[in-house]
Amino acid sequence: MSDRRLNGEFVEQPSLRKKCPKITFIGHFGSGNVGNESTLLAILAQLRARSPESDFRCVCTNPAAAFARYGIKTLAITSRVTRIWDRDAPLARRLPMALVGLGAELGQWGRAFIELEGNDILIVPGTGLVTDAFGLSGWGPYNVFKWVLLAKLRRSKVLFISVGAGPIDSALGRILVRTTLSLADYRSYRDAASSNCLTGIGFSANRDPVYPDLVFGLPEAFLPGDRAPLEDKRRVVGLGLMTYPGKYSAARPRPATYAAYLESLADFAAWLLGQNYDIRLLLGDAEPIVIDDFRSVLQYRLGRYDQDRIIAEPITSVEDVLAEIAATDVVVATRFHNVLTALLLNKPVIAITFHHKCSSLMSQMNLSDYCHDIHRMDTHLLIHQFSKLEEDRQTVKRNIARGVDEARAAVDNQYDVLFGRTDRASTSAASPSQALRHRLVMSFLGRNERIWRRLPPRARDLRPVRAYGAWSHALVCQNVNREMYLGTHFLRNRPALELMRRIVGTKEQGARVKIAVLGCSIGVEVYSILWTLRSDRPDLELAVQALDISPEVVSVAKRGIYSPEASDMVNLPIFVGLTEAERRGMFDWVGEEGRIKAWLREGVTWQVGDASDPSLIESLGRQDLVVANNFLCHMPPPSAQLCLCNMAQLVNPGGHLFVTGVDLDVRTQVAVKLGWEPIPELRAEIHDGDPLVRSDWPWRWWGLEPLDQRRPDWETRYSAVFRVGTDRQPAEQASR
Numbered sequence: 001m002s003d004r005r006l007n008g009e010f011v012e013q014p015s016l017r018k019k020c021p022k023i024t025f026i027g028h029f030g031s032g033n034v035g036n037e038s039t040l041l042a043i044l045a046q047l048r049a050r051s052p053e054s055d056f057r058c059v060c061t062n063p064a065a066a067f068a069r070y071g072i073k074t075l076a077i078t079s080r081v082t083r084i085w086d087r088d089a090p091l092a093r094r095l096p097m098a099l100v101g102l103g104a105e106l107g108q109w110g111r112a113f114i115e116l117e118g119n120d121i122l123i124v125p126g127t128g129l130v131t132d133a134f135g136l137s138g139w140g141p142y143n144v145f146k147w148v149l150l151a152k153l154r155r156s157k158v159l160f161i162s163v164g165a166g167p168i169d170s171a172l173g174r175i176l177v178r179t180t181l182s183l184a185d186y187r188s189y190r191d192a193a194s195s196n197c198l199t200g201i202g203f204s205a206n207r208d209p210v211y212p213d214l215v216f217g218l219p220e221a222f223l224p225g226d227r228a229p230l231e232d233k234r235r236v237v238g239l240g241l242m243t244y245p246g247k248y249s250a251a252r253p254r255p256a257t258y259a260a261y262l263e264s265l266a267d268f269a270a271w272l273l274g275q276n277y278d279i280r281l282l283l284g285d286a287e288p289i290v291i292d293d294f295r296s297v298l299q300y301r302l303g304r305y306d307q308d309r310i311i312a313e314p315i316t317s318v319e320d321v322l323a324e325i326a327a328t329d330v331v332v333a334t335r336f337h338n339v340l341t342a343l344l345l346n347k348p349v350i351a352i353t354f355h356h357k358c359s360s361l362m363s364q365m366n367l368s369d370y371c372h373d374i375h376r377m378d379t380h381l382l383i384h385q386f387s388k389l390e391e392d393r394q395t396v397k398r399n400i401a402r403g404v405d406e407a408r409a410a411v412d413n414q415y416d417v418l419f420g421r422t423d424r425a426s427t428s429a430a431s432p433s434q435a436l437r438h439r440l441v442m443s444f445l446g447r448n449e450r451i452w453r454r455l456p457p458r459a460r461d462l463r464p465v466r467a468y469g470a471w472s473h474a475l476v477c478q479n480v481n482r483e484m485y486l487g488t489h490f491l492r493n494r495p496a497l498e499l500m501r502r503i504v505g506t507k508e509q510g511a512r513v514k515i516a517v518l519g520c521s522i523g524v525e526v527y528s529i530l531w532t533l534r535s536d537r538p539d540l541e542l543a544v545q546a547l548d549i550s551p552e553v554v555s556v557a558k559r560g561i562y563s564p565e566a567s568d569m570v571n572l573p574i575f576v577g578l579t580e581a582e583r584r585g586m587f588d589w590v591g592e593e594g595r596i597k598a599w600l601r602e603g604v605t606w607q608v609g610d611a612s613d614p615s616l617i618e619s620l621g622r623q624d625l626v627v628a629n630n631f632l633c634h635m636p637p638p639s640a641q642l643c644l645c646n647m648a649q650l651v652n653p654g655g656h657l658f659v660t661g662v663d664l665d666v667r668t669q670v671a672v673k674l675g676w677e678p679i680p681e682l683r684a685e686i687h688d689g690d691p692l693v694r695s696d697w698p699w700r701w702w703g704l705e706p707l708d709q710r711r712p713d714w715e716t717r718y719s720a721v722f723r724v725g726t727d728r729q730p731a732e733q734a735s736r
Ligand SMILES: C[S@@+](CC[C@H](N)C(=O)[O-])C[C@H]1O[C@@H](n2cnc3c(N)ncnc32)[C@H](O)[C@@H]1O
Pocket: 484, 485, 486, 487, 488, 489, 492, 518, 519, 520, 521, 522, 525, 547, 548, 549, 550, 553, 609, 610, 611, 612, 628, 629, 630, 631
């Protein structure tokens, strides 16, 4: 055992170093609830990777099904069927059971005590197990209390990992939950709402950490590829249904809620069919009855409809849900894990929220606008939310990808802190204490971001608030891996293109202008430049060398044919913001596919290469204009500095360098050192010319700080365009 500090408290860590540690999971598993099954699947995969020798067992509601599915030893939480407090049993049967029942229950305690012999760790893995909404027995608080208490008596460690809590309404339920949790060696909750719920029943949960749902840790290998239909087919909406969970959802549930829910979804489905969408019905539990209910309401509402356009494949396993959701374009789901699975598969999603866990999850992903309360179904609002989601789908997908990455990293972190790192993780330099620090920093930043985004723009402009933003940005940069992105879109920074037009506009009639575009991604930047310059000066001979390190993007760039899949490839809507005239001027359209016009393709040489390569000057030669946008920021500062110096060598004396998307300290240092002349024209406009990067400051490493004229170096710092190799003295020489 070793001790690690968690949220200010030392907790003893369970060790997996023992030869074959015995690990027992407990929960509502083997039951057909796909959310629960995916949780067990995820934690088993993670722990098997960390400790393949472990002897895993599962105490659950349906041992036979769980054994068949996971191939581990399983046993029932309780082997008793009827209890004195089960109101379904007739009173005549319940009275004599008082005595018999007591004996039988003692037998259950004895059975559990024997089963736990030699157990090292008892784990309650995720799920919304901490509730009394489904009764105290079964997988409710009483039996969990029993197993936890006995595990402690057997000197086993007890861990509640990313569990969901609430509602807990009965007095006995509250006592049992408080007592059980206080016996645990470690507790974490899957959202702040769960932690608050426990605080609300008098358990001080606020010192325990919050980590995302364990299903975010499902290994990538389990996730199917995208099976959404091709572009020429109808788009498919995954429509997730659920029987109304009554007390689990509301303190005073009303039967009318379920009827209103089905009616609203049926109206919505009718609208979808009318809009030429197909529908896939999604479930998450063994509850096909809800499909029948839904179909009857739909039939009643619509009369005749094409039943083939509402697909309802049987869903009985995690794989089924994954496969069904992979075959959709967009999801409107009710079950929590349908929503979560949609996020994992990067599908834009609306959540019909019935419990605080749903709204918490959506808010973690910055998708609160796409929550729809099951108790206030409103078809018009749902249609409005859906239309907005479709319109913003590229941005939403980007946010989801980012949110899922962060959730995955946090889940991995928790496993690392609790059980040690996997081989994957141990190859990186971070120690467990660094991992913990990292987690704390990320959670701190996440909270601060939410507050920041609520601040009015004027408040963000205040000096101390800016300084705080700068400090937060530095913290973000220190704590995240700078992953390479391909993101790009047409006419991305219009003021920069305008300045290019003005610079090139000074050339003589018929002149040859040499331009290098480095890090060109799928080529839309190159065509944007050519469109801007050739529209203005068709007489010039523009010779463009375009280079990127990735062969895949270069081959797309060369073809110059852009379908909506190109947006998916770079995770940004590439046609965003184009006017109708621009769309017509730049492309020949075949359906949704835009083909770059022949006059814009001329004169470009495409190549795969590294902008840091010192032999670049030999292969490309000197240029009048070098464009190096939005890729240096991916590099650690020393590499970015070297690369920037390397690219600057390409610029003809007196030529221009355009460089955005770079660490401002790096750019300023190099510019000052090499004596570049910052161009004041359109400086502020270019700085704000890519709203995406501006709005992401300070919470993303690529975020761009606001222009601040109070800085002494502001003229250089906020210039993205420089004249290179003129007579200006480099700073070092000038100061000598
Ligand atoms: C975010 S995209 C930017 C695309 C485009 N310049 C823009 O601003 O819209 C970054 C591109 O830089 C490329 N890249 C990254 N490092 C590079 C390097 N060392 N040499 C050349 N290209 C690189 C990536 O492959 C990617 O296509």
